[in-house]
Amino acid sequence: xxxxxxxxxxxxxxxxxxxxxxxxxxxxxxxxxxxxxxxxxxxxxxxxxxxxxxxxxxxxxxxxxxxxxxxxxxxxxxxxxxxxxxxxxxxxxxxxxxxxxxxxxxxxxxxxxxxxxxxxxxxxxxxx
Numbered sequence: 001x002x003x004x005x006x007x008x009x010x011x012x013x014x015x016x017x018x019x020x021x022x023x024x025x026x027x028x029x030x031x032x033x034x035x036x037x038x039x040x041x042x043x044x045x046x047x048x049x050x051x052x053x054x055x056x057x058x059x060x061x062x063x064x065x066x067x068x069x070x071x072x073x074x075x076x077x078x079x080x081x082x083x084x085x086x087x088x089x090x091x092x093x094x095x096x097x098x099x100x101x102x103x104x105x106x107x108x109x110x111x112x113x114x115x116x117x118x119x120x121x122x123x124x125x126x127x128x
Contacts, residue, residue: 001080004077004078005076005077005082006076006077007073007074007075008049008073008075008076009071009073009074009087010054010073011047011048012045012046012047012069012072014045014068015044015046015058015063015068016043016044017043018044019041019042020039021038023042023044023055024044025079043058044056044057045057045058045066045081055079056079056081057081059081059083062081062082065091066084067086067092070086071088072084072085072086073085073087
């Protein structure tokens, strides 16, 4: 992978998580993939590289960072995108989602804070 990588400037047209059959990759690529891998969804990127429109497979870490309808400089190894940099300035990092337990912890903390505030206001009314 490292030996054949090259930096390419491309305009990203579309990106989706698609099954290998629906991805639009060449039949030779689909035949070479293991049978179990064919059913899983892959991060597919459609991009205009020079005059040609190509279908590429992105790395899972890079897929979220790739902007749609913008020009990027990507490190490509065959049909696999391994790294992405913005041509005009830095790329926008996507907002990381909170996990289930983090949401639950925040909700519990908020209810505790509301109860403490209610108790404090009730005590101040009793003093008057």
